[in-house]
Amino acid sequence: MIKISRKLVIIILSLILLTGCWDYEDVNNKSITISIGVDRVNNMIEFSGEKAKITASSKKEEGKAQAAEVYKVLAYGKTFEEARKHFDAESPYPIFSGATRVVVFGTRFAKQGIEPYLNRVDSLYDYRKTLLTVVSREPAKQIFDLKVEKDISVGFLIEDMLNHLSKKGEALYPNIGESLSEIASGNTCYILPYIGIEHNVIAYLGLVVMKESKLIGIIDIKDTDGILYLLSKKPILSEAIPSSKNENNIYSFRTTPKKRKIEASYEDEKVVININLDLTAELLYQYYMEKISDDEIKNMEKKISEKVRNSIASSIKKAQVEFKCDYFNFKKHFKVKYSKIFEKIDWEEKFTEAEVNVNVKTKMINMNLKDPNAKKKF
Amino acid sequence: MKEHITNRQIAFIIFGIVVGYGVINLPKNIAESAGTGGWFSILIGTAIAIVFTYIITYLGYVHKNKTIYEYSEMLTGKIVTSIFMIIYSIYFFLLATMITRITSETIKLTILLRTPVWVLNLVFFAAVYYAVTKKLQVIARICEIYGLIIIIAIITICFGIFSQGKLINTRPFFVLEDIQTYIKASAVTIFPFIGLEILTIIPFNKKENNKKVFKYSIFMIGAIGFIYILVYEACIAVMGVDSIIHYKAAFLATIRRVDIPSLQFLRRLDGIFIIVWIMTVFCTLILSAYGSIFLLSKLIKKISFNKIAFFVIIIAFIVSQVPNTTAQIQTWLDYIGYSSVFTIVIIPITLLIITKVKKYDKNI
Known part of the structure; x- marks a missing residue:
């Protein structure tokens, strides 16, 4: 009798503890970050970027969800924490950063040093540590404001572009983890891809040289x-x-x-x-x-x-x-x-x-x- | 009823208890003390572990059908045995308790960010209690099944990591001038072999456990050493020694820096690793909890095994809540590590000397 009651307790406990997630939230109720732009404007940190607009699909596909388009986000703060606070304050749902494709650093921010942001991404759980990092010639916000016709969004475009170029060996695809390893090994120099707006489209322009995680120079694509x-x-x-x-x-x-x-x-x-x-x-x-x-x-x-x-x-x-x-x-x-x-x-x-x-x-x-x-x- | 298990199960029990929580921070500890030549320190650590595995296996082999409780009583008398058993029991109890707590803390910090630690502890202890009440043969089977899955998964993950790593990060493989550093670092590499003393509570059977038991147990320690080297080299190939030392959960941090596009939906290996790692921890927990409960049941014969198990698990749950910070848990684990000198070195060697002096090994 004791054995049966013990088994019952274990079964009930297992049902309560192991069935599903008690704090499960549907994907429709998440703010999924696609890309992040980090820049410095008037001594303030500027977070820009894109979030997936998850919409219920047509009547024929009822119940399904799809990433149809993106919406832009913008927040400012003296520190990353303050900027993120404003970022959160604008978001209708909890932010999920695990799907972020790319981090775009504006030139002004890159010149002052990107190491603090790399450490931030490294320590926040949901970011992929294999996240692509690029530096943009134009302010990051301007990059995300551009209307993209070639891909789902700016973030996807930059990632896809550098992905296929690096597969062909025509560009490098350094991720945050690699940059952090370089910094930890005492190697004060590394390079990142450089992008910008050319003829009203986003293009790969070459490489930027980072010394002590600060931008010190640009290498044109023809010299790479x-x-x-x-x-x-x-x-x-x-x-x-x-x-x-x-x-x-x-x-x-x-x-x-x-x-x-x-x-x-x-x-x-x-x-x-x-x-x-x-x-x-x-x-x-x-x-x-x-x-x-x-x-x-x-x-x-x-x-x-x-x-x-x-x-x-x-x-x-x-x-x-x-x-x-x-x-x-x-x-x-x-x-x-x-x-x-x-x-x-x-x-x-x-x-x-x-x-x-x-x-x-x-x-x-x-x-x-x-x-x-x-x-x-x- | 005597519980006899096969040689293969004995080998997997060793694997089950030795490879556990420690695999996650092994690369950090070794990189800190031995740099890129850490593989050599692991090799020395493995050799030392093999010696003590041999000693403990020998004691079990000589004293057939007996556990440490019985042969220690025969060799040293009741009082000394009681002291020995209390040491082992507390040691296994604290090992199970603190490993549960540190694992729960790691899980909370990495995947279940909003789950309270006590809930994770409770789930672990509930599962451990159920497994322990099924006694040694079932535990051995769990270790056998889990062990195979774990070995295949870890080796696959390591090769996946290697494919993304850089060979230059693992070099120089060996610097002759640093040999002293490597030898000193072997003190760190012995700790990941803690748990092999579980062999003391396994009664060897005359039929099942013939001379081949030595081969099985030593081979398993060698295999664990090989896996440790593989894990270490894979981790430094991706992160480099200078970077890896900053991460307590170094193996997990490495896996999170790897993305293998050709594996499609399995491109991120951290999900698989967490499952496998929890399986390794579970094996460690059930075996160490079983060790503690088994020896207590030998000391307190009036109370049934299952009742002792229930009380031990409840107390373990309470004790696991005592440390307030991860630093405190780490201090507890360090002390457990130091006390393994008694359970792996001093007590088995004492018993071995008495066995030899009293010539108990002549009849085998």
Whole structure:
């Protein structure tokens, strides 16, 4: 009898405690954040962004909900907490940040330092730590005010745009977690994607250099190849090389690093960085079909190697001279090998004086199933 | 009725009690004391744990069909045994209580932000009470089933994390000049093996538990060491040692920094991890609670096992509410860790020496 009553108690307790969620709220009763903009306006922090407007669908699909469109939000405060308070005060429902796609930092805010906001996202439970961070040329609010036709919303557009570009190796997709790891490792420099409004649409403009989490410089999209060859996970870039016989004829190549080796050494109290890059090149097409001899192939390989080497070398030079900032993270390669020496030296100083040797080898592997050397018999 | 379990179940019992709450903060503690060479410290910790596993298994193997209560009484007499049993009982009791509390605190801080800690404690203790009343054979089966799921899940999660990590974050693998640091850090890596003394309350059967029991138990400790290394390397591959030291729930923090798009709706691994982690904690709780209740029932023979279980769980629930802050819980856990010197080292070695001196192991 005692056993039965005990079982009953356990069953009833389980029913009460484990069935569903007592504080469950329907998705319609949540304010789902899509994107966040953080900027500084008149010494105040400005939170802008988008929230999903969850609407009941048409009569045919009664009961279902869908993210049809977004609505804009705006709040100000002297601190994040104050701004958030105003943010909450405008919201009809509890805010859910777990679906946030992107954080857009305005240039003014980025120049003063984004680290406090990164720490905030890291500590708030519902934010994804893999959240994309970008810096915008225009104020963040202006970015969100733009009418987007290409995607569901500005947040989705920025995320989708950078996602497909980074998959192709044409951009970087740094998330908050990665930036925080960089900061914690004592690496004061890192780079973030830079966006802006071009011809009334949002576009990827290049990269921004962050030193001690403060924006110190901008790298235009045309100068980012050298960085991408070293930092992108799988860079697949295109190189246009003019023919040696006819300058009007341009060979379009798709280049991919097959092997990427970065080594640091310490010689005569000087840091030496050796970069070895083995590229594979695929000839996609020629502007005008011409015969390509073996010598021409070798010549092309040489030209590609030279072009890539120059773009990498100039990117590193820029980091050393203009920004004095190791956003390539050569520091890690050095630290791994010379941990004891690393503790004694001032890396930033050593990096600016470092000797950098870039060695690029290119191998053309195919001509995209074309035969430019076909013999005409008729 | 004697409760006999198979060698495999013994191995999974070791896994069940050893791998638990500690797996979540293991990377932080090791990164703090050994840096990227932490794998070597884990290896040393594993080797030390293997030695003590062997000693405790040997005691059980020599004294067939007996638990520590019986063979200690035979070797040291009633009074000393009573002291030993009280030590073990309090140790297992506090282990169950404080692990429940710290787990509930972690759950509250990470997923159930608005659920009171006492409610989480109550749910844990209710489930533990029910499992404990079913005694050792059922607990062993739970550990066996859960253990397999946990091992597969943890290894899968680790490889998922590795796929998003950077190899350079795990380097340098070994610095010869830092060998002293690695050896010192092994003191930290021994703590995650706490719980293996549960073997003292498992009676070994002549038929079921032949010599292979040594292989099973030692292999399991080795496997746990391997899993710890895997977890550690996966975590630092993503976060880096400099970052991971700031996170008490380092494994969870790492998982939350990983997003694997190719896994589609499972791209975020934290949901799976929380389930698996609670399963590991549950195994630790039922085994340590069982250890405490079992030894108390040996000391207080007049009261039935189930009644003792009921009272112990009620008291555990009350005691679990005593610490006010997580720092206080951590202090309790640190003391429990230090007291394992008695339960894993001093008492088993004392019993082993007496067994050897009195030549009880000659007849096996």
